[in-house]
Amino acid sequence: MLGLGKRLLPHPALSLLLAVVWCLLTNSLTVGTLVMAVILGLVVPALTAPYWPHRPSTPKLFRLTSYIILVIWDIVVANARVAFIVLFRSNASMRSEWLVIPLELKTPEAITILAGTITLTPGTVSADLADDGRCLLVHALDSADPAADVRDIKERYERRLKEIFE
Numbered sequence: 001m002l003g004l005g006k007r008l009l010p011h012p013a014l015s016l017l018l019a020v021v022w023c024l025l026t027n028s029l030t031v032g033t034l035v036m037a038v039i040l041g042l043v044v045p046a047l048t049a050p051y052w053p054h055r056p057s058t059p060k061l062f063r064l065t066s067y068i069i070l071v072i073w074d075i076v077v078a079n080a081r082v083a084f085i086v087l088f089r090s091n092a093s094m095r096s097e098w099l100v101i102p103l104e105l106k107t108p109e110a111i112t113i114l115a116g117t118i119t120l121t122p123g124t125v126s127a128d129l130a131d132d133g134r135c136l137l138v139h140a141l142d143s144a145d146p147a148a149d150v151r152d153i154k155e156r157y158e159r160r161l162k163e164i165f166e
Contacts, residue, residue, distance in 0.1 A: 015041035
């Protein structure tokens with residue numbers, strides 16, 4: 001029975017996500033919409049399962065929720081900082097830097113979320129990932145101490161993502 005369940009629902013979270021997104025896209029909760037949502041939630045993961053050789057692990061939801069709250073807070077604070085820089089500092093006084101972040105993260109999902117977090121936070125953008133996945137290149141709009149900024153990213157984001165995904 002376990003084998004049948006695994007074939008029918010190879011990725012239960014994806015099935016649920018597809019069903020919910022379908023209902024949101026159609027903007028209705030009719031019987032037809034729900035039937036189509038269930039069909040999509042069953043068929044798409046079953047057809048794509050062979051292309052997922054390593055099934056992503058389920059993140060720890062409490063830690064993921066606290067990480068999301070932290071990132072939202074950091075985005076708000078960074079918006080204020082970037083607004084201050086743009087409005088009150090001259091281009092000559094900006095200290096733009098390229099930061100190389102050595103990564104301890106191993107899972108592609110965690111590295112992707114880290115790169116996305118950095119890019120979503122105003123004033124920084126993820127520019128490149130090393131071929132071996134061990135370093136992330138980040139551009140910082142204003143960095144007084146690049147080494148401290150690297151430590152901050154590793155402590156504030158990477159450590160938490162490691163706890164969530166690994």
